[in-house]
Amino acid sequence: MTEFTPLASLFGGVLIGLAAVILMLANGRIAGISGIASRVLPPFEDSETLARVAFIGGLIAAPLVYIALGGVVVQTVSSNLALMAVAGLLVGFGSVYGSGCTSGHGVCGLSRLSQRSLAATATFMAIAMLTVLLTRHVL
Amino acid sequence: MSNANLRIVASLLAGLLFGLGLIISGMSNPAKILNFLDVFGTWDASLAFVMAGAVAVTFVGYRFVLSRNQPLFEAKFFVPTAKDIDAPLIAGATIFGMGWGLSGFCPGPALAALPLLADGTLVFVPAMLVGMWFARFAPKLKSPREAPGIH
Numbered sequence: 001m002t003e004f005t006p007l008a009s010l011f012g013g014v015l016i017g018l019a020a021v022i023l024m025l026a027n028g029r030i031a032g033i034s035g036i037a038s039r040v041l042p043p044f045e046d047s048e049t050l051a052r053v054a055f056i057g058g059l060i061a062a063p064l065v066y067i068a069l070g071g072v073v074v075q076t077v078s079s080n081l082a083l084m085a086v087a088g089l090l091v092g093f094g095s096v097y098g099s100g101c102t103s104g105h106g107v108c109g110l111s112r113l114s115q116r117s118l119a120a121t122a123t124f125m126a127i128a129m130l131t132v133l134l135t136r137h138v139l
Numbered sequence: 140m141s142n143a144n145l146r147i148v149a150s151l152l153a154g155l156l157f158g159l160g161l162i163i164s165g166m167s168n169p170a171k172i173l174n175f176l177d178v179f180g181t182w183d184a185s186l187a188f189v190m191a192g193a194v195a196v197t198f199v200g201y202r203f204v205l206s207r208n209q210p211l212f213e214a215k216f217f218v219p220t221a222k223d224i225d226a227p228l229i230a231g232a233t234i235f236g237m238g239w240g241l242s243g244f245c246p247g248p249a250l251a252a253l254p255l256l257a258d259g260t261l262v263f264v265p266a267m268l269v270g271m272w273f274a275r276f277a278p279k280l281k282s283p284r285e286a287p288g289i290h
Contacts (some may be wrong), residue, residue, distance in 0.1 A: 001174070001181050001183075002168065002170050002174045002181075002185075003183075004185055005164075005165050005185050006184075006185065008165060008185075009164040009165055009185040009186070009188035009189045009192070010164075010188040010189070010191065011163060011164070012159075012162070012163035012164020012165070012166065012192070013160065013164055013188060013190060013193040013195075014160070014192040014193070015156055015157070015159055015160030015164075016157055016164070016193040017160075017195065018156055018160075019157035020157070020193070020197045020200070020201075021196065021197060021200030021201065021204060022149065022152065022153045022156065023153040024200070024201060024204045024210065024216070025204045025210060025211060026149035026153070026210060026212050026213075027146045027150065027210055027213050028209070028213040028216040029213075030217070030218065030219065031153060031157060033245075033246040033247035033250065034246045037250065037271060038272065038275055041268065041271070041272050047143070050147050051143075051147045051149075051150040054147045054148070054151040055150040055153060055154035056154060056250060057151060057154060058150070058152065058153065058154025058155035058156075059154040059158040059161075059251050060250055060251065060254060061158065062155055062157070062158020062159045062161065062162055063162050063167065063251060063252070063254050065159065066159060066162045066163070071163075073162055073168075075168045075170075075252065075255055075257060076168060076170035077170075077244075077252070077257035078242060078243070078259045079258055079259055081258060081259065083241060084259040084260075084262045084263045085263070085266045086238075086241065086266075087238040087239075087241040087242035087266075088238070088242070088244075088249075088263040088265070088266025088267040088269075088270065089266045089269060090237050090238025091238035091239060091242065091244060091249070091267050092246070092267035092268060092271040092273075093231075093234055093235075093271070093273055093274045094230075094232065094233065094234030094235030094236070094238060094270075095231065095235045095246055095271070095274075096270070096274035096275060097227055097231035097234065097274040098227065098230065098231020098232040098235055099221070099227070099231065101246050102246075102247065103157075105232075106190065107193045107194060107197055108197060108201075109219075110194050110198075111197035111198040111201050112201060112218070114219070115222070115224060116219075116221060116223070116224055116228055119229065119232075120229070120231075120232040121232075123232035123233055124232040124235050124239060125236070126236070127236025127237055128176050128237070128240035129177075129240070130236075131236065131241060132173055132176040132177045133178075133179060135241065136180055137180060
């Protein structure tokens with residue numbers, strides 16, 4: 001069980017939305033993590049690599065800032081390392097091959113009323129729910 | 140400061156805010172994601188509230204921002220123009236969904252979880268980056284109606 005946290009989750013979601021709006025207002029870019037993270041790696045397609053590195057740096061610094069401000073981060077990560085390696089490959093490959101993940105399609109794309117993002121979000125949500133159903137209740 | 144440098148500063152701030160949102164909402168905890176996905180088990184609806192908050196703010200914010208002629212520090216907006224629901228989109232979303240359901244991690248929360256140094260995260264993130272790198276160069280699947288010999 002994990003605790004249902006509607007208010008904290010809604011507030012966190014608002015911050016994510018603000019970050020997406022700021023990136024569009026300032027730089028004219030979609031806040032899609034898979035797109036940004038994949039383009040931090042070579043070969044470099046444009047001259048915005050440093051800006052992408054800065055975004056990923058901010059993302060990685062966030063829990064440290066939160067903890068420094070007195071916050072407590074609760075986390076349970078699977079210790080099945082073979083499973084996590086396979087899942088990492090699937091998440092990385094699939095999100096870039098499908099042109100986006102929870103942020104690019106799920107937040108930014110749905111907010112632009114993109115049909116592609118709606119199709120992608122419905123697909124990865126349904127497949128992820130099916131995967132959990134199979135691994136937790138069937139297998 | 141030059142526009143290129145201002146874009147770097149804006150990216151850093153946006154990334155930090157995005158990460159704080161992930162941490163505060165509980166999304167960097169894979170157990171919470173897996174419970175959201177476990178509709179028929181220990182369901183935790185929190186992710187729906189994260190999505191609602193994020194989409195509401197982004198929907199309204201984008202209306203204002205995209206009505207401008209250009210961004211603050213850039214000559215134009217870089218907004219995706221593809222319209223087709225094609226085979227790579229659905230295949231990629233399917234593969235991503237499998238990995239998300241196995242681990243409870245999508246790319247943003249996995250990166251934001253990195254400094255917490257859980258063993259699973261330290262294995263997941265490098266594997267994810269390898270997967271991302273390969274996906275950039277993988278040949279694009281043809282959608283059924285584009286494929287030769289189908290008609």
